[in-house]
Amino acid sequence: MAFDIKEYLSLPVLLVIFLLILSLMFVFPVLKMIILGAILAYGIRPIALKIQSKLKYSSVSILLAMVVVLIPLLLLVGYITYELSSLISAMLASSSYMEFNSAVSQLVTYLPVNGDPTSISTYLNNSFESISSFLLNYSATALSKFANITLDLFILVCSIFYFVRDGDKCLNFIKDFIPDESKEFFDNTVESVKDVLRSIFYGHFLTSVIIGIFGCIGYSILGYPFGIFLGVITGILQLIPVFGPWPIYWALFFIDLLGGNYPRAIIVLLFGFFLSTVDMYIRPALSSHYADIHPLILLVGFLSGPLVYGIVGFIVGPLILGVTYVVLDCYRKEYLLGDG
Structure with a gap:
């Protein structure tokens, strides 16, 4: 039986494909946050349902569940950033950095390598300074993109909220497009x-x-x-x-x-x-x-x-x-x- 592509590429199908591609172009910059929102929503949903069994208010239950889960995560990221910057600053500004240099020099003498231990030690110290500088510059760059980060966080919060609330509806909507023989x-x-x-x-x-x-x-x-x-x-x-x-x-x-x-x-x-x-x-x-x-x-x-x-x-x-x-x-x- 000859395959007639016109049966499948009808005007409605072409219109749907066009709109999906066009929509994906707009969604792609924030797609990672939408995917992450769907993932986190799966973990937050059971918490929201338990809270809802006590409060009886869906939206309030979801918001409380998000606070329970997301606030610790945001605090963890802030804590890591603060401690990492403090650790690097302390090592570069105190005598412990000199002790580190001395320890590196001592370690090099035991390594089974050929070459001047002083030059190897200097190379390792320069590498450490470069890594530290990169981390500090990366943190500064991330802060300079505060507007983009704020937008990403907003998309993430909204995605979590609506996936928790309407995730079943979204799944059923997709299932309606599945042929009967493929529903199983x-x-x-x-x-x-x-x-x-x-x-x-x-x-x-x-x-x-x-x-x-x-x-x-x-x-x-x-x-x-x-x-x-x-x-x-x-x-x-x-x-x-x-x-x-x-x-x-x-x-x-x-x-x-x-x-x-x-x-x-x-x-x-x-x-x-x-x-x-x-x-x-x-x-x-x-x-x-x-x-x-x-x-x-x-x-x-x-x-x-x-x-x-x-x-x-x-x-x-x-x-x-x-x-x-x-x-x-x-x-x-x-x-x-x-x-x-």
Whole structure:
């Protein structure tokens, strides 16, 4: 039977395609915030429903749920920015920076490399100064884009609110365009996407929070300056599969080793091994209840996401790749293997 393209490209279809492309051009600059809003709305919706069971007012319940979730996140970002700038400023302005230089020079003498230790030490110090300058300049640039950041935050808040309130209506609207023979595939895909969201929320973000709390407590008890900040960074690094908490506790180990504080160096190393071991048990226990996603998919999402969407990419990247994987898997089972 000959394929007649005119049957499919009728005037209404062409008009819909044109308007969708035109709309996407307008939406694309804020698309990352809309996607992030939909993701956060999925996590906020259960909280809003619980509050609504007490208040009976939908809009007020959603706003309260958003405050419960978003305010801590915004405070966390502000805290990290403040502590990071304070840490860099303190190291550059105090005698601790000279101690750092001395420690670097001492470390270079033990490295199995050929060359002048002084020149290598100078190179490492210059690299550290360049990185510090880049971080400060990046922070200043971000502040200079305050108008764009404000717009993004406004879009994010509005997206969360309306996705929480009208997410079911949006899903049903999309489902109306699905042919009857594909509705089962659509429903299975939606459930699989929900499993991915649960897996990443509970298996990865919750694990990160637990490891971060352990890190804050442990580093503070061991007497490290900025102990809480180090714990927060440990929790954030825990989100990245390749990294985890090891860059922090190994750095502290070498700093204590060079400073002659051998007992604390051994203790922080053992504490770091404890954090890594806890992760090995907590993450699979939480993730396996929902969706089994290959670690490489999450790794690529975490590393490439920020390159495409900036800091938001740490959340959007792995979620988009995870959702894409389960949609392809559903299609494979439904149409290629005939399991549906």
